[in-house]
Amino acid sequence: MKISEYIMPHIGIYLQNKSDFLSLADNIFSNLLLKDLVDLEGKRGEMFSKMTIDKFIDRELKHDHFVVRSDNNNPLHKMSSGQQRKSLLQYLISQKPDFLVLDDIFASVDKETRVHIIEQLSLIADETLFIQIFYRKTDILDFIHTVVIPDESGKVQSVVGKEDFIQKHQTDNIRPQSFELPYCLSNLEPMANPLISLNNVSLSYGEKKVLNGISWIIRQGEFWQLTGPVGSGKSSLLSMIVGDNPKGYGQDITLFGLKKGSGESIWDIKKHIGYFTPSMLAQFKRNESVEHMIVSGMLDSVGLYVKPTDLQTQTARKWLNLLGDSYRDRKFMQLSYGQQRIVMVVRALVKQPPLLILDEPTTGLDDENAALFISMIRAIANTRRVAVIYVSHREEPGLNPQYVYTLIPDDTNGSKGVTQVPQTEK
DSSP, X not given: OOGGGSSXXXXXXXXXXXXXXXXXXXXXXXXXXXXXXXXXTTOOEEEESHHHHHHHHHHHHHHOOXXXXXXXXXXXXXXXXXXXXXXXXXXXXXXXXXXXXXXXXXXXXXXXXXXXXXXXXXXXXXTSEEEEEESSGGGOOTTEEEEEEEOTTSSEEEEEEHXXXXXXXXXXXXXXXXXXXXXXXXXXXOOOSSSEEEEEEEEEETTEEEEEEEEEEEOTTOEEEEEOOTTSSHHHHHHHHTTXXXXXXXXXXXXXXXXXXXXXXXHHHHTTEEEEOGGGGGGOOSOOBHHHHHHHHHHXXXXXXXXXXXXXXXXXXXXXXXXXXXXXXXXXXGSOHHHHHHHHHHHHHTTOOSEEEEESTTXXXXXXXXXXXXXXXHHHHHTSSSEEEEEOSSOOTTOOOSEEEEEEOOTTTOBEEEEEOOSSOO
């Protein structure tokens, strides 16, 4: 009996980062992957995924073709990642598909948006089949009836009921392990302390007030989490810190001992920062090896244009040994989306910079790679040499920041910032 004989028996697919996502997606829409469970022949489906967002943004930028807009009429490329996901789901639901493939549905969204997404899905759960691709066991939707576990090639390996899946995986949680950092190649001069000082900083775009009176001091070796609802200005605040935002001029900002507007170049700032944000993945489309990608982090370059030293190569290979066989001797573009993120995080921290900024780094990671990420960040934070700013809506067990800086939105005046000290471990 196919499960399609039940009332909307929604399907979950528990995917690992090393699995072939593109083949899996193709096999869903061609009715090959799930043919023994549900008949999708002649059915119209839509895909909720980062790939779909990127496709629509490409149309916006290249052809001025605007399909998905926010409630206030912003196009996708001007939204935060959380707003993009909320608006895409609203658009896809409006298309009234027979089935909806939901890839990593809760990535980059805050708790309020997560509740909103579940509410929107519940409205169509009796008439639209959900096929949820999820990477973290805790993300499985309540609607799911059956869980498919694919192998690395994207073919079905096993099929279990949701309750059996949850019961089995409650006892096999992957926990962060101890992690020894490879030798650090950084030769930067001693840094001013504090590293970052923002005093009463505000930011507006036209009539839109984004940040209001932000005061934030970051000292050497501190571990911070930056939080706030979708659209509260987290990315805008980070752009002030990394020196990318021209609206920082004329404000009371000191970066690595350099007063903003004192004649410093953007490279005077960026050489002290290791930075990862999801949008950076679009910059790395060359056919570089993973080893060269890691080396490029030591050189602050997009790609590798000079021959690396023996020490740089040795350091990159030590990192590859830590990452495992699925990364060794591979091209960056051959990796899955989640694996690419891990490499980009390593690239950001390989020189152990004075300041490491990680914006939604665990989005798209499976349970195994999330545990690897947590181990790396705990190790780098424990050196007390590197200050860390970690941006995430998700609480990761085992990742324990010393301080939390929370943006509290105000539609009229812009977001204010509040510093908190966590009372208990997460």
